[in-house]
Amino acid sequence: MRHIVLAPSTTALLVIDLQEGILQRALAPHSSETVVTNAAALAKAVASFGGLTVRVKMDFSKLPGQPTDAQSRMPDPLPLRFTEFSSAVCSLSGPVVTKRQWGAFHDTELDILLNRGGITAVIIAGIATNFGVESTAREAWQHGYSVIIAEDGCSSLSREMHEFAVHRIFPVIARVRSTGEIIHSINEAQR
Structure with missing residues (x-):
């Protein structure tokens, strides 16, 4: 088990985009149920x-709405509850940050919230690994936070997309661990 030293008063968990409309998509390599369960455990x-x-x-x-080669299409209008958190995520305590780009830091109050709370390390879980999670991890690293990615607390639209971020991008800007390894480190910090 790869241990991480975590300080309780300076660590935050960022749960990215676990909304009903996103969770209904086909995901790989981890199911939406696995991601939500692991995020709740974290x-x-x-x-x-x-x-x-x-x-x-x-x-x-x-x-x-900038032009791109592969346009992302959203249902119009959005189905009922598309933007709502899953019930498991609704039950979590803590603040909610609303983002308008892939990354959670861009044009939001997240950095101020973390700084005022004395946070220096962030654990990130959510969907999609190579969009919202990766963008947030890059921004967190650029803002000087220590970044830990919960590999099995994330998933994407394909195994290849997930694995490229996990094996090629994240090791350069973060420490990648399983939910079990992170929880073990949290338990060790309490001893």
């Missing part, structure tokens, strides 16, 4: 040692 562990959980959600009403 939130429980973080809360047990006095850490902060921040739930991040996407505001789909103001998506950027």
Whole structure:
């Protein structure tokens, strides 16, 4: 088991985009149920040692519309509950940050919230690994935070997309661990 030293008062969990419309998509390599279960387990562990959980959600009403080669299409109008957190995520305590881009730091209050709370390390879980999670991890690293990615607390639209981020991008800007390894480190920090 690869141990990480975590300080309770300076660690936050960022739960990225676990909204009904996103969770209904076909995901790989981890199912939406696995991602939500692992995110909830991390939130429980973080809360047990006095850490902060921040739930991040996407505001789909103001998506950027720049031209790209592969346009992302959203249903119009959005189905009922598409933008709502899953019930498991709704039950988590902690602030909610609404983002309008892939990354949770861009044009949001997240950095101020973390700085005022004395946070220096962030654990990140959510969907999609190579979009919202990766963008947030890059921004967190650029803002000087220590970044830990919960590999099995993330998933994407394909195994290849997930694995490229996990094996090629994240090791350069973060430490990648399983939910079990992170929870073990949290439990060790409480001894």
